[in-house]
Amino acid sequence: MKKQTYIILAIMLPVCVLTLSWGRMEYLLQIKEKYVVPIVGYDPRDLLSGHYIQYRIEWNYDQEKLEEFKKEFMDNSSKLNSYMVPAYLCMIKKESELFFYPMLLKKSQGCLEVIKGEFTNFKSFPSSGFGFNVTRMRYYVPEKYGRLLEEALTKNNAQVSFVVSDNNEILVSDLRLNGRPWKDVIAEKK
Template identity: 30%
Template sequence: MIESNRKLIAVLVFPIIALMLLTGNKSYLLNTGREVILPITGYDPRDLLSGHYLTYRVEYGVDDICKGMMGKVAMEAYVCLSPKQFSLSPVNNCEQMIRGVCMNSSRFEAGIERYYIPEEQASELDKLVRGGKASIVVSVQPSGTAQIKDLLIDGKSWRAE
């Protein structure tokens, strides 16, 4: 009886601890990285709004990102924001770098291409992003890991609308 109670407690406590660790890690990444604001644009009107996620293209201000990667295996890649350049290996002397993957569709993906939004505001935010005045606030770690902090419409948080 005591043994089964211990197992039950372990089964109940483990997911709670795992969730706390995930939440703590996300909070750490958001609060310790350098903040960057990147413009975004909607693309493919059939896929801009996918469920409760707003999907968009991030404008890094760097030409030829993942050029020539069409049909190739996904590869780790880096976009240096200062000075602006793209590389398939970490960039030396880069003040701010975002690590991602060049997908076989010649798209650079850093895990910041989708933003969760409440269903009630989905249609309105979809129209505003299509209007071309949207950007995202991103927290970037020295390792290049990027996390979205906020969605901006005309320079203001969408939550303030």
């Protein structure tokens, strides 16, 4: 009898943890402010192979703050000898438009939100520029919409709507085409 109880607990524990994790994510998506940013670099073949669209966020950098960061980077470049460096983006709003600037340390003063990620191509920065990657840069698409969405992505500007979690990670809530939910755009095409 005791062995059966342990088996039931071993099965139920992962289910409970996954349910709580999913519930927390859904809760955050409902209560936190949503932001919309453009995406580029999506590969339509991903839709057909794994039902996910992978993309790259097109960060709208605040040029003045980016120049300050370049100076900070040059002062610390001897310490940063990697192609991928853990880092943060500060999100600010100017005249209702979102701007971002990079930070090596998490400083939230003056930021609407702080996003955790990593810089890529950092070793050759600032001469070649850099990228900022966050986890979960993919969006699930049901298989039945794959071909329709592939076509719509080629004809529309794509964006993602997201919230920033308490641990500074992006949680994507929706894929948008020309500012509208992708399902609405697809429904018009049918």
